[in-house]
Amino acid sequence: MTAAGTFIPAFSQSQEQAGAGIPARGLAVYEEKGGFKPYEFSRHAVGDNDILIEILYAGICHSDLHHVFGDWGKEEYPMVPGHEIAGRVVQVGRNVKKFKVGDMAGVGCMVNSCGTCAECADGKEQYCRDVVLTYHDHDQFHGGEVTQGGYSDKIVVTEKFAARIPDGAQLEKVAPLLCAGITTYSPLHYAGVGKGDKVGVAGFGGLGHMAVQYAVALGAEVTVFDITEDKRADAGKMGAVHYVNVNNPEELKGLDGTLDFILSTIPASYDPAMYLKMLKRDGQLGIVGLPAFANMPRLSVSSLVFQGNRKVFGSQIGGMKETQEMLDYSVKNNIYPQVEVIRAEGKAVDEAYGNVADGKVRFRYVIDMKTLK
């Protein structure tokens, strides 16, 4: 996602009470591709519509790596990444209705938006031109402060941009739902995937393994595409009927024109035309994986014309209403990511980053923020 603009609406300052910041601690990188080290900073004061969350778990999303590595352009440092946040509400502003102290709350990729534009009115806050991203952004509703993410001990967020975590949820597994969950749940519903549909999931990592579980729950027959043999058994356990190792040309034979919907979660270079060809007429290719700018996949106009009457769309996370719906649905149906919980220490996070970059993660790292020193 691109950084939001710095436009400051006239009403914005009134949303925030004047007051001292709240001291916070986290793990930050101090330079591009740098290692993680402790960082002390401050969160803005709890305004009338805000809640203060004690962060218990923070997921490591592949996009965190892209930001830390500078894959999507120049960034500002120190940077505390993390937009998969689960924690406990420890303070609420006087107008807050959705939460009380002690409730569990989740925060995803955004922390505010204008609230008045057509996108916000439609519950698609992620497409608001004034959306404030959870980190690597400037918060125009708080004087342009640099936002810092979930690899930290606490966060202040307006209640609208926190989701209620249902009772009985497996908390360490909830955090990745706030990005990996909603990013795959939303396009499956947008595409209208239903019972008996033949669905392909390209890329079987943090996002892909969530997409498989949601598609299976919707009654689809799922084919997984990845470049490794290592995850073949996992795909079957999650309910996928077919697994295709795209490095083996034999396995790709006979697939053209067979699928109703394909979701690409691939975070590296690949050929979208190969997947477009696999669609039936009226089929759809949804794209959520966003590789580094330097090796962004290209789809030729000729592919679109020759594979006519197929649709291609991109998708970014989901709005807050849909995020809540996804969270309730996931917990109720016991759909969770497979996670490995690590300690909130620079060395452990650096090591996890290396494994995510090398494709060795299985399937999501979650940082136990309670272990932050």
Ligand SMILES: [Zn+2]
């Ligand atoms: Zn993410």
Ligand SMILES: [Zn+2]
């Ligand atoms: Zn808006």
